[in-house]
Amino acid sequence: MSSVTISLPQDYGLVAAAAISTGFLTVWQGTVVHKWRSAANIKYPQTFAEVSEMKADKNAHVFNCAQRAHFNMLEHLPPVLVSLLWCGLQYPRTAAGLGFLWVFSRVLYTRGYITGEPKRRYDGATHHVAEYGLYLLGLWSSWELFNGK
Numbered sequence: 001m002s003s004v005t006i007s008l009p010q011d012y013g014l015v016a017a018a019a020i021s022t023g024f025l026t027v028w029q030g031t032v033v034h035k036w037r038s039a040a041n042i043k044y045p046q047t048f049a050e051v052s053e054m055k056a057d058k059n060a061h062v063f064n065c066a067q068r069a070h071f072n073m074l075e076h077l078p079p080v081l082v083s084l085l086w087c088g089l090q091y092p093r094t095a096a097g098l099g100f101l102w103v104f105s106r107v108l109y110t111r112g113y114i115t116g117e118p119k120r121r122y123d124g125a126t127h128h129v130a131e132y133g134l135y136l137l138g139l140w141s142s143w144e145l146f147n148g149k
């Protein structure tokens with residue numbers, strides 16, 4: 001049986017920490033969604049409050065905002081994690097910094113969204129900077145690999 005040895009950069013632990021922090025973000029957002037689901041009395045498996053429920057109870061509107069913030073993060077999480085782990089092989093500190101910025105910005109995004117004013121989600125708009133930074137760095141890392149650097 002043969003084995004493969006993988007050498008990781010010394011600072012790759014920072015990349016791993018940034019990746020793992022997304023799990024804590026997911027759990028925190030889930031608790032926020034649950035809080036507002038309970039306050040609005042929205043029963044499972046109903047994913048979102050209906051318009052009539054939102055008109056009758058502001059908590060239902062905030063529940064929808066919390067749920068949307070959570071779903072939006074889940075929609076972006078897979079490519080962010082792939083980019084983070086890939087970029088971290090060549091640029092661990094930069095990748096980790098962008099990863100932590102993405103998580104922190106997602107907290108701000110969620111906190112803004114759950115005010116009930118959807119435009120406040122832009123409080124955490126810096127997640128775009130982190131996300132696109134990871135994508136661009138990932139392309140650059142791929143280009144360097146292609147060119148044998």
